[in-house]
Amino acid sequence: MTSQDDVTTARNPTVDRRARGESIDSGAAGMDVAALLARVGVHSGEPLGGADHPDAAVPRRTDSAEAIEYSRDTMDAVGPRRTDSAEAIEHSRDTTDTAAPRRTDVAAAIGHSTDITEAAASGHIGGNEAVGPSADTARTAGPGRIGGAEAVGLAVGPSGTADPSRLGETEADEQSDTSDAAWRTTSSPNVHVRAADVDEVAEEIAALADRFAASAVGVDTDFFDAGGTSIAAVEFVAALARELDIHLDLDTVFFDARPRRLAQRWLAEKADGSVALLEPVESSAESPAPADTDDLALLFADLAGADRLPVVAAPESVVPRRILLTGATGFLGSHLLLDLLRHSDAHVVCLVRADDDAAAAHRLEHALRGYALPWSREILRRVTPLAGDLRRPRLGLTAARWDTLAAEIDAIVNAGAAVDFLRGYPSLRGTNVHGPLTLAELACATRSKPLHHISSLAVFNGSTATTLAEDAPTANVAALPIGYDRSKWAAEALLRRAGEHGVTVTVLRPGGIGGHPETGAHNPRDLNTGITAALLRFRTVPGFRYLNAAPVDWVSRVAAQIVLTPDAWGQTYHLTGPPTSLDQIMAETTLGGMGVRVQDWARWCADVVRAIEDEAITELEPLAQVLRSPVARRQLTAMVDTPPATATRTEAFAAAHGLPAPSSAGPARARMLAALAAVAPAGDHPYLRFHETLSGTVTRTGESVSFPCELRLTLSVANSAQVFAARTLDVTGELTCPALHDEPLRVDGTATVRPHEGIPLPDELRHPIMRYQLTLRDPAGGTWWWTGHKFAAARRRFVRQLGTQVIELGRVGEPGSYTGEVAVPMHTYLPDQIDGIEIDPRLPERQRRLAKMLWLSWFGGQLGKSLMEPMLRVGIDLLDLRRALRKEHRR
Structure with a gap:
């Protein structure tokens, strides 16, 4: 897996692009919408589209709560232009494109993106009229028809030069199709990126993104909306660098993961060497960086969507x-x-x-x-x-x-x-x-x-x-x-x-x-x-x-x-x-x-x-x-x-x-x-572990000859939750039994304390104390299964019951072929299962003592409960029998 550092090696390490793109100027925090619009170059008293815009004749609303108008025919706002991004005016979600973009070599497309045009100076971009520069005002150019698609024109300062703090660009919404615009401006004041180039690179990016998403990715489909995951995004970024020589950092993809937007960012960066779309221009000592209001402008434009809702009566209270x-x-x-x-x-x-x-x-x-x-x-x-x-x-x-x-x-x-x-x-x-x-x-x-x-x-x-x-x-x-x-x-x-x-x-x-x-x-x-x-x-x-x-x-x-x-x-x-x-x-x-x-x-x-x-x-x-x-x-x-x-x-x-x-x-x-x-696997230092030695005999089904059998096991838990919630211990060790193999068999599996809450098995009067489900593997690759139960019954040999397993085993995929009984030798019980308890040495001494005390109290309580259940059941049976006899006697 490629790390983020690997992906961004070629980028300027001093520029935190994601942080810049998301930062909000503290001075804008308390501004109302009208003030926010003024910050991004839109005066509260002028139409967004300028004199040529279809809505120019409609009086501009100046109330700050309604400063941004939504079209009733779209889900997206015709919002204020952002200070440094393409998100000022959104396409309608229903916009469709009939011209399919050409697919071409990405390297060639990137080469096209460095072409510089003076179209903005003449007020014509790609053969379509746009609002030209004005020497008298820093007024924002309204949406013109640029190659058949709505876009925001260049904002110009008093000198007639482009004002980078008020640049805009076209953005298609997440549900819209490809635009056929001939040109789009970038966030650089002197660079224009051909829309054809953007479409071509976007197609290549979309085709690559399609391999890492759950559903089809179009040029205006968000990678994550198409089922892309965070891990898939890492792989996607690495593939972009490896296969298309497009180097985007991971945060750029997370910020806006539509292929068209990624193409615009990359082509803009290739064009002027450092500036990416959606990001503020680097400041100089003489000129501080403009405040980034991208998210805020877009956010307030979204809020204005509620203004087109009708006024309704309260719903019926049922x-x-x-x-x-x-x-x-x-x-x-x-x-x-x-x-x-x-x-x-x-x-x-x-x-x-x-x-x-x-x-x-x-x-x-x-x-x-x-x-x-x-x-x-x-x-x-x-x-x-x-x-x-x-x-x-x-x-x-x-x-x-x-x-x-x-x-x-x-x-x-x-x-x-x-x-x-x-x-x-x-x-x-x-x-x-x-x-x-x-x-x-x-x-x-x-x-x-x-x-x-x-x-x-x-x-x-x-x-x-x-x-x-x-x-x-x-x-x-x-x-x-x-x-x-x-x-x-x-x-x-x-x-x-x-x-x-x-x-x-x-x-x-x-x-x-x-x-x-x-x-x-x-x-x-x-x-x-x-x-x-x-x-x-x-x-x-x-x-x-x-x-x-x-x-x-x-x-x-x-x-x-x-x-x-x-x-x-x-x-x-x-x-x-x-x-x-x-x-x-x-x-x-x-x-x-x-x-x-x-x-x-x-x-x-x-x-x-x-x-x-x-x-x-x-x-x-x-x-x-x-x-x-x-x-x-x-x-x-x-x-x-x-x-x-x-x-x-x-x-x-x-x-x-x-x-x-x-x-x-x-x-x-x-x-x-x-x-x-x-x-959190146990590893070399589980939370707690102890050893258990068992020995006894097994007998092949249908035969009377017994074979010796000895187990040396280690029981461990990775954490306390494994014990207290699941009542399960991990088991490893080895089994020596000549009936199965001349060499010891490797053992692994689990042991469950009080399985089924101690309820007896079908047709059984004994209550299960523990159940061992083990897998045995011989050196030749053979695999065996082992099921063992420690049972409690109403009799005096309590300690013996705690250490004896009734077992059945056989080849994996076959019924059991051996039965028997193994038990813990009494002289090993205390040194192995009490004195021999090992607690994770990484814990402080005080916590190790506490952990051992908690384990002994919990495990001892479970065993005590298991031993008492058969006695309680016998008592209940005797009471029921006495009631039955009395009832029979009264008859």
């Missing part, structure tokens, strides 16, 4: 009977679907990204089963899988199907979101911002419907508040560290505007969503899960203040109840349990013998990334990708400083409806740690 649910294939969404079905009679329509409804049903079933949730005909009877796409206008549905859906449903629940801390706002907005806007349109269509939106506590990241209350103001948008946080903030802001139009919006904000305390199901790509897995593996934790989290079953149950309770609609709820402090985590891990040490945040990141790379731990590679990214680490830094969240309204609602409190941290976390135990 329990919904037909619910539209998005995100049902996600971790929370799948649990929420089941809770809506369990606790109501509603029918649920699940919007699933798929080619057709049959594929949507298959994907939904696969998702539910993957999270250990049931799937049956009864569930399918009450669920309608609907193939669609949250990112597209009308959810990708036909007009007729959109109208039918609007008429049939009476509530909308939006659990769909693109959750990726590495992607920039431009890459996430289609799902996380445009999607909620489309659902708000659906809530207004035909008849008013309530909209329940799953947001996130991430809207507070960067906030200086001491507590995060449900009605507290969210963070300043300029302080939000990453694109994901901004997209969730924008969605809430947009829906607040929708609320001003009469849409009833309920905002549900989870924090970290933990694994299911019963099934152990968890989200393997969740950041909290990754940090927990790193904790298990490396036994270090960054110094944080609080974790605001709750298990998925509780989050889902409360959310479902709010959706089904009309009196609860229209409020904001924090779906998080009591905050967990660092001291609580340390206490739990110390009791569990984990020996976790606290590290400085920066040191922890560096050590974890280095360890993942050195040990090639593929399971933790997604976490490494986040920790390698300076931009994504901003979000993690915000998490470290997160204050505690309060949930006063949620707690009152849960109490009023008899909902249980979130599962205590101990059991829920133990289940999840057990599920993650495979990520």
Whole structure:
């Protein structure tokens, strides 16, 4: 796997392009929209398109809340021009292109990109008119027809030269097709890139990206929306450098992963040597760099989409009977679907990204089963899988199907979101911002419907508040560290505007969503899960203040109840349990013998990334990708400083409806740690281990001759969760038995303490104490299976029962051919299994003593319980017999 450093070797090491592209000038933080427009060269009193624009005759609105107009025919805004990027004016999502771009050699295309043209000076670009330079004003050129596509012209200063702080370019939206523009400007004031070149390079990039994504990638398709993963992005970047000689850093891809945009960035950099699209021009000592308002301008343009919503009346206050649910294939969404079905009679329509409804049903079933949730005909009877796409206008549905859906449903629940801390706002907005806007349109269509939106506590990241209350103001948008946080903030802001139009919006904000305390199901790509897995593996934790989290079953149950309770609609709820402090985590891990040490945040990141790379731990590679990214680490830094969240309204609602409190941290976390135990193998230093020697005889089935048999085993556990949650020990060692082979056989497998909770096997009166499931391998490659049970019965030889295995073994794939019994010699029990317990030497002495004490108390308690169960059963049987005799006597 190619590292990010390898990919970016040829780039200027002093330029942090991703950090520059995402930075927000602190002076712009408190500006209103009108001031923001002025910063990027658009005066609040002039039309965006200039005198030649079709909308020029329409009076400009100056109210800051409505400074950016949306077209009613598109999902995207005709927004303000960005200071240094191509995202000022968006194409309509329905734009189609009839001219197919030519495919050509990428090297030749890059060569074309260095051509310099003076077309802007004449006001004609590619044979089409554009707004020319003005010597009197720094007025922004409006959208002209450039090669048949709308684009933003050059902004010029008083001298008639191009003003780099106000340059713009064309951008196609995520759902639009290729533009046939002949020329496009770049972020360099003296460089123009031929649109034909951009199209050609974009085609090459799209063809390469197609190999690493789950579905087809077009030139205007976001790589991640097409199913690309963070790991696939690393491979994609390496392939671009290796096969196409296109060198883009990983953060550039995460910021906006559409092939056309990547081509524009690369061609612009090749053209002027240092400047990339979407990035501010390098400042000089005399001229400071302009503030980067790219994300903000685009974000506020998106917010204005709510202004075109109609004003509607409040929805009918009744329990919904037909619910539209998005995100049902996600971790929370799948649990929420089941809770809506369990606790109501509603029918649920699940919007699933798929080619057709049959594929949507298959994907939904696969998702539910993957999270250990049931799937049956009864569930399918009450669920309608609907193939669609949250990112597209009308959810990708036909007009007729959109109208039918609007008429049939009476509530909308939006659990769909693109959750990726590495992607920039431009890459996430289609799902996380445009999607909620489309659902708000659906809530207004035909008849008013309530909209329940799953947001996130991430809207507070960067906030200086001491507590995060449900009605507290969210963070300043300029302080939000990453694109994901901004997209969730924008969605809430947009829906607040929708609320001003009469849409009833309920905002549900989870924090970290933990694994299911019963099934152990968890989200393997969740950041909290990754940090927990790193904790298990490396036994270090960054110094944080609080974790605001709750298990998925509780989050889902409360959310479902709010959706089904009309009196609860229209409020904001924090779906998080009591905050967990660092001291609580340390206490739990110390009791569990984990020996976790606290590290400085920066040191922890560096050590974890280095360890993942050195040990090639593929399971933790997604976490490494986040920790390698300076931009994504901003979000993690915000998490470290997160204050505690309060949930006063949620707690009152849960109490009023008899909902249980979130599962205590101990059991829920133990289940999840057990599920993650495979990520932390025992290695040379398991958490705990001891030895066990057994000897006895085995007899071939149908024969009377016995053969001696001896085992020398080592039983170990990788972490405390493996014991307390799964009650399973790892077994290794060797077996000597001349009946099987002249040489010792290698042994590995597991031993389970009190299997089936000690319930007797069918047709058995003895209670199982332990079950050994072992695999034996002889030097010649032969494989055997071994099943052994330690049983407890109502008799006095208690110690003997604890050390004796009743065994059966045979060749793999064949029935058992030997039976027998082996036992622990009494003189080895104390030195091996008590005095001989070995605790991980990396733990401090105090924690090693505590770990040994906890193990002996837990294991001794399990064995004692096993020995008492047969006695209790005999007592119960005697009482039942006595009752039966009395009853018979009375007759």
